[in-house]
Amino acid sequence: xxxxxxxxxxxxxxxxxxxxxxxxxxxxxxxxxxxxxxxxxxxxxxxxxxxxxxxxxxxxxxxxxxxxxxxxxxxxxxxxxxxxxxxxxxxxxxxxxxxxxxxxxxxxxxxxxxxxxxxxxxxxxxxxxxxxxxxxxxxxxxxxxxxxxxxxxxxxxxxxxxxxxxxxxxxxxxxxxxxxxxxxxxxxxxxxxxxxxxxxxxxxxxxxxxxxxxxxxxxxxxxxxxxxxxxxxxxxxxxxxxxxxxxxxxxxxxxxxxxxxxxxxxxxxxxxxxxxxxxxxxxxxxxxxxxxxxxxxxxxxxxxxxxxxxxxxxxxxxxxxxxxxxxxxxxxxxxxxxxxxxxxxxxxxxxxxxxxxxxxxxxxxx
Amino acid sequence: xxxxxxxxxxxxxxxxxxxxxxxxxxxxxxxxxxxxxxxxxxxxxxxxxxxxxxxxxxxxxxxxxxxxxxxxxxxxxxxxxxxxxxxxxxxxxxxxxxxxxxxxxxxxxxxxxxxxxxxxxxxxxxxxxxxxxxxxxxxxxxxxxxxxxxxxxxxxxxxxxxxxxxxxxxxxxxxxxxxxxxxxxxxxxxxxxxxxxxxxxxxxxxxxxxxxxxxxxxxxxxxxxxxxxxxxxxxxxxxxxxxxxxxxxxxxxxxxxxxxxxxxxxxxxxxxxxxxxxxxxxxxxxxxxxxxxxxxxxxxxxxxxxxxxxxxxxxxxxxxxxxxxxxxxxxxxxxxxxxxxxxxxxxxxxxxxxxxxxxxxxxxxx
Numbered sequence: 040x041x042x043x044x045x046x047x048x049x050x051x052x053x054x055x056x057x058x059x060x061x062x063x064x065x066x067x068x069x070x071x072x073x074x075x076x077x078x079x080x081x082x083x084x085x086x087x088x089x090x091x092x093x094x095x096x097x098x099x100x101x102x103x104x105x106x107x108x109x110x111x112x113x114x115x116x117x118x119x120x121x122x123x124x125x126x127x128x129x130x131x132x133x134x135x136x137x138x139x140x141x142x143x144x145x146x147x148x149x150x151x152x153x154x155x156x157x158x159x160x161x162x163x164x165x166x167x168x169x170x171x172x173x174x175x176x177x178x179x180x181x182x183x184x185x186x187x188x189x190x191x192x193x194x195x196x197x198x199x200x201x202x203x204x205x206x207x208x209x210x211x212x213x214x215x216x217x218x219x220x221x222x223x224x225x226x227x228x229x230x231x232x233x234x235x236x237x238x239x240x241x242x243x244x245x246x247x248x249x250x251x252x253x254x255x256x257x258x259x260x261x262x263x264x265x266x267x268x269x270x271x272x273x274x275x276x277x278x279x280x281x282x283x284x285x286x287x288x289x290x291x292x293x294x295x296x297x298x299x300x301x302x303x304x305x306x307x308x309x310x311x312x313x314x315x316x317x318x319x320x321x322x323x324x325x326x327x328x329x330x331x332x333x334x335x336x337x338x339x340x341x342x343x344x345x346x347x348x349x350x351x352x353x354x355x356x357x358x359x360x361x362x363x364x365x366x367x368x369x370x371x372x373x374x375x376x377x378x379x380x381x382x383x384x385x386x387x388x389x390x391x392x393x394x395x396x397x398x399x400x401x402x403x404x405x
Numbered sequence: 406x407x408x409x410x411x412x413x414x415x416x417x418x419x420x421x422x423x424x425x426x427x428x429x430x431x432x433x434x435x436x437x438x439x440x441x442x443x444x445x446x447x448x449x450x451x452x453x454x455x456x457x458x459x460x461x462x463x464x465x466x467x468x469x470x471x472x473x474x475x476x477x478x479x480x481x482x483x484x485x486x487x488x489x490x491x492x493x494x495x496x497x498x499x500x501x502x503x504x505x506x507x508x509x510x511x512x513x514x515x516x517x518x519x520x521x522x523x524x525x526x527x528x529x530x531x532x533x534x535x536x537x538x539x540x541x542x543x544x545x546x547x548x549x550x551x552x553x554x555x556x557x558x559x560x561x562x563x564x565x566x567x568x569x570x571x572x573x574x575x576x577x578x579x580x581x582x583x584x585x586x587x588x589x590x591x592x593x594x595x596x597x598x599x600x601x602x603x604x605x606x607x608x609x610x611x612x613x614x615x616x617x618x619x620x621x622x623x624x625x626x627x628x629x630x631x632x633x634x635x636x637x638x639x640x641x642x643x644x645x646x647x648x649x650x651x652x653x654x655x656x657x658x659x660x661x662x663x664x665x666x667x668x669x670x671x672x673x674x675x676x677x678x679x680x681x682x683x684x685x686x687x688x689x690x691x692x693x694x695x696x697x698x699x700x701x702x703x704x705x706x707x708x709x710x711x712x713x714x715x716x717x718x719x720x721x722x723x724x725x726x727x728x729x730x731x732x733x734x735x736x737x738x739x740x741x742x743x744x745x746x747x748x749x750x751x752x753x754x755x756x757x758x759x760x761x762x763x764x765x766x767x768x769x770x771x
Contacts, residue, residue: 076748078748078751078752087756087759087760088752088755088756090752092752093751093752095748095749111771112748112771113770113771114768114769114770114771115748115751115754115768115769115770115771116766116767116768117751117754117755117757117758117763117767117768117769118758118767119758119759121755122755122758122759129673131714131716141751143751169748169751170748171748171771189730191734192730192733192734195742195766195768196733196740198766198768199740199742199765199766199768200729200733200738200740200766201726201729201730201733203715204766205725205726205729205738206715206718206722206725206726206729207715209725209728209729210713210715210717210718210721210725211713211715214718215711215713230764230765231758231763231764231765232740232765232766232767235739235740235741235765236729236738236740239732239737239738239739240738243732243737253761254761256764257764260741260764264739265739302699303698303699303702306699306702306703306706306708307495307702309702309706309708310706311706311707312706312707312708312709313706313708313709314708314709314710314711315703315708315709315710315711316711316713317710317711317712317713318713321758321759324759325759332669333668333669333672333700334699336669336672336673336675336712337672337681337710337711337712338712338713338714339712339714340672340675340676340677340678340679340712341677341678341711341712341713341714341717342672342675342678342679342680342681342711342712343678343679343680343681343709343710343711343712344680344681344683344703344709344710344711344712345581345680345681345682345683345703345707345708345709345710346683346702346703346704346705346706346707346708346709346710347576347577347581347682347683347684347704347707348497348704348705348707349569349572349573349576349577350497351576351707352572352576352580355576356572359571359572359575359576360567360571360572362575363566363567363571363572363575363602364555364558364567366609367558367562367566367567368557368558371605371609372566372571372602372605372606373601373605373630373631374562374565374566374598374601374602375601375626376561376565382442382444382461382478382481382535382536382537383461385444385459385481385483385507385509385535386444386454386456386458386459388481388483389454389483389487389488390453390454391483392483392484392485392488392597392687393453393485393488393687393690393691394453395619395620397483397597398596398597398622398623398626399565399596399597399598399601400482400561400564400565400566400570400598401482401483401484401598402480402481402482402483402561402564402565403480403481403483404479404480404481405477405478405479405480405481405537
């Protein structure tokens with residue numbers, strides 16, 4: 040393994056994340072007879088990607104200028120985030136515009152180069168877009184990187200396990216989820232590219248790992264081949280009960296890829312102070328469900344949302360009470376009371392809270 | 406102030422949180438002619454507290470045994486959480502059962518005592534319930550505590566600013582929100598008992614504080630009297646635009662008491678890596694909206710939900726890639742690929758993700 044590990048040590052970062060896409064597929068002059076076929080966004084989808092959403096068009100390959108290289112796309116990574124890029128909603132990258140080549144990660148081989156860092160035959164990875172050829176200009180230095188040649192790893196591993204999915208599972212689980220040995224981890228979309236790795240990383244870190252997936256075949260794969268402790272087929276009628284049986288000690292970490300009903304079932308079994316790694320909400324990407332909008336914002340803005348109950352701070356009440364009392368006596372904390380007289384007013388008082396009819400503290404005086 | 410501060414230092418914890426309610430309002434024998442009027446839960450509410458939900462009934466006062474005290478309730482705290490206690494849903498305390506006296510915080514004065522720690526005339530606070538008299542048994546030592554007598558503070562301050570609301574605002578904002586000077590804090594239900602204090606604590610800690618409330622009168626109060634930097638009346642037609650104008654640098658902390666549309670508007674203006682203190686979801690307490698169920702679980706279980714994008718970990722990709730590569734070569738990470746051949750298959754491949762028709766990494770091979 041020595042050779043391989045040292046080769047890995049030389050490997051560049053494998054996930055290629057440009058600040059902006061600098062694809063130039065529509066250069067104006069053609070010095071080649073070759074044709075580039077491209078999927079362009081022609082309409083924004085409302086649900087699935089219907090035939091009007093993407094249009095396959097042809098354009099001549101651009102002429103190479105100094106500092107440019109041309110690469111032929113060999114593999115395209117298909118990721119749920121592509122559906123998000125198609126929608127005209129606030130997100131972490133600009134949405135793809137109508138008429139633009141659809142954004143996608145891919146693996147390409149350099150066919151022609153007029154820049155020193157890429158030679159013909161080099162394999163590169165980055166945002167190639169859904170097309171046959173990608174022109175690498177001088178602007179996207181962070182966007183395309185050469186693939187290391189490793190004897191035991193196939194090229195396509197760099198699109199998945201060693202690429203965007205592996206890194207997503209790695210940082211999401213380890214840095215956000217912070218798994219401890221003996222804890223229970225639930226992974227949704229567990230047979231997907233990211234979920235299948237997140238679950239295996241959970242096993243490496245000593246967790247009980249339960250995966251949720253949508254077919255018996257997928258469940259068999261993650262359980263028998265990947266070593267998950269249990270797998271729940273959410274298309275079976277009693278899947279919620281099965282989830283309960285598979286998580287006898289509750290759930291400490293939810294690696295959430297799905298959202299909606301599946302997330303709700305997992306959340307209802309979470310232990311106190313559990314962690315939810317909000318990685319994806321695939322159940323909502325093809326719907327216009329406003330209920331998911333708030334969870335979507337949590338991902339896009341990488342927010343930390345923490346549920347909070349005063350019960351947990353009982354040991355510090357004394358200290359806080361003194362501080363509040365001092366601020367109050369110093370005039371830094373003001374308050375107002377809405378007082379209702381008589382025990383019989385209690386039900387009315389409770390309703391006032393929900394009708395917005397009180398200001399400050401609402402009290403019933405007996 | 407010296408005297409007052411030292412008196413505060415002696416003060417017991419002001420928020421009284423028993424593990425279980427040990428009210429004994431229905432003792433079997435009566436040695437008194439006095440009558441205790443009680444609001445008992447008679448039906449579970451579906452929306453607001455309709456007349457069938459709470460029933461006012463009378464029962465004779467119980468006879469005191471050794472180790473017990475009787476206190477007459479003077480003030481009842483009216484809190485949104487009472488509506489949650491009425492519902493038969495999983496929550497942080499057992500729901501109130503049909504036929505039981507409705508649970509409530511209150512302030513009472515001891516009228517009769519057969520225990521050494523409480524004397525006639527002592528003021529006590531705790532879960533008195535919605536009734537005129539509370540029997541203090543030997544079991545709820547954590548549940549009832551004596552009020553300190555402080556010359557500058559009214560008794561009812563211990564129900565609000567120095568009680569449950571003040572402590573909630575204090576720990577929620579300071580321990581979960583972790584405000585930094587110069588940050589923008591938005592508080593919803595900002596003219597409520599908790600929100601009004603949370604906002605003032607934000608000012609004490611150097612934040613720009615924007616409150617959201619439901620009337621011009623409330624907005625005037627929090628802005629002119631409490632010193633909030635801006636106040637948004639969410640019942641005005643352009644309140645979202647007003648929120649945008651009031652938060653020119655985005656929002657760093659959301660002290661969330663409301664949920665629903667208001668939370669959604671705030672989340673859409675959050676800055677990257679902002680913090681949401683999920684304290685309450687009052688907009689959902691009187692509805693059966695399943696969309697709010699997941700957020701409710703976050704509060705009840707005190708979960709930490711963290712949105713996550715791989716973009717933020719770019720500086721650590723190298724290290725992670727090596728680790729993943731090693732695990733893969735050691736056979737600890739397995740994967741599977743679903744390969745589609747031909748660029749023309751790309752739209753179909755994208756849809757496969759949402760139809761659950763792939764296992765592992767989905768790739769289009771050109």
